[in-house]
Amino acid sequence: MTLLIAHLGPPGTYTEAAALAYVEKMARETGQDCLLHPYPTIAKTLQAVAQGQVQRAVVPVENSIEGNVPMTLDTLWQLDELQIQLALVLPISHALLSTAEKLEEIQKVYSHPQALAQCQDWLAKFLPNAQLISTNSTTEVLKNLEREKTAGAISSQRAAQLYQLPILAYPINDYPHNYTRFWVLSLDASPGGTHTSLGFSVPANVPGALVKPLQVFANRQINLSRIESRPTKRSLGEYLFFIDLEADATQPFVQAALEELKIHTETLKIFGSYSVLTAPLDFTNQ
């Protein structure tokens, strides 16, 4: 049976490139056929797999320059039962796509807020007067970009080829070492691996509420490779915590830590244990 894979679209996004890396891995290792299915927003991509319309969803989680992707963490917390199958790390190299002949003609720049932020110094230097327009993805406007001669879009070289749009400037990201981590999510149980991700809330207004959950891991010498907080959206100073452990939840001592964690948290969600695949440097530019 063909595996349906939802990703943030339309075609040409970095998330699609991550989904293609996953498809390649699946074909190589299991001979599994896959079919990509683009969705207009991160929230809709995740809802598609939660509602069983597709079997997998690929979404961006965090970028090495701009940090976490709030919509992914907030939606994942709301949707129950999604489990991480794999983490994918992709190099990100942004181009300015436009049919304008010179930079000076550009009055508007479209892109996803993460891409706009990753190029903020370049934009301030070369296009200080351009309007920066937030879009749902780096490719949302590309099919209509040709009609706007004074507009540009921040997207990939791969997207430029796909939509046959000229590249006016490249690379334009402020930091050369720009990577994004993606997760492949599914209703299936996670496979186990080097990393475990979880989210939890703690009882409000209890002193030491965050100390106890962290001590559960400290006591067992389990390293946290990442900790993010997101507002609960109930009251300022109340957070959800998203933690990545360098540990496999299928191991008994990690399982014991997670059992103990339940006592010290209000709501605890385990997003699964998985391995990390780093795609080669030229993957997104192929």
Add this chain to the structure above:
Amino acid sequence: MTLLIAHLGPPGTYTEAAALAYVEKMARETGQDCLLHPYPTIAKTLQAVAQGQVQRAVVPVENSIEGNVPMTLDTLWQLDELQIQLALVLPISHALLSTAEKLEEIQKVYSHPQALAQCQDWLAKFLPNAQLISTNSTTEVLKNLEREKTAGAISSQRAAQLYQLPILAYPINDYPHNYTRFWVLSLDASPGGTHTSLGFSVPANVPGALVKPLQVFANRQINLSRIESRPTKRSLGEYLFFIDLEADATQPFVQAALEELKIHTETLKIFGSYSVLTAPLDFTNQ
């Protein structure tokens, strides 16, 4: 001597409202005269006080719905020596300002990315086809908004009065309990108080690198009221951590914890100890 206070401008921003709450407190408690000085970006607001052009800077730190303000944390980490004098918490209630007669006429909505994100559900429901244009502040475009009959801006009721612009919809934030926390920063030593903020990086690729710093506080039952991570921008998976303690660094046992913390961190920056002032609910709407 008049105290010069930098804030994110132009006039009418929520940050200016926070600065006014600080001015009122200073006048009441010490009779100090203050003069507000708007700057076009958060980074320039912080640089103004670091370079001694002004004596105080007021910047947003985090919002109860959308979370941290990356530019504040990233700039504060880069600039040395700024110390927190006070935290201010303000209720946030967004309005859509426009000279259009009906919502249906609106084709563009301008605002700061945080304000656009705080109204994302409302925008998706009532203005699904409008372009969302990111600006440096919620008031940046207001003086020219009248010229664009099909544009709106997300800003406060107070800004609508100041720029004499009609309010087309209010309130438009997705969550009613929307608060932003601001910091007042200075080159002066911090006054001490209920909270202490600090930032640190940990040695790269050392297992347990994050466990040890957190254990320093856990061992002493010092509660962390907040932990944020930001990318170091060097490599994916390397973070700076921003922590708020419910403790006063002028107390000896907290000082001892901070001394011990130096051993377990690569770079440690203490942003000071301070108290928190919550402005009344109608403050930003006066």
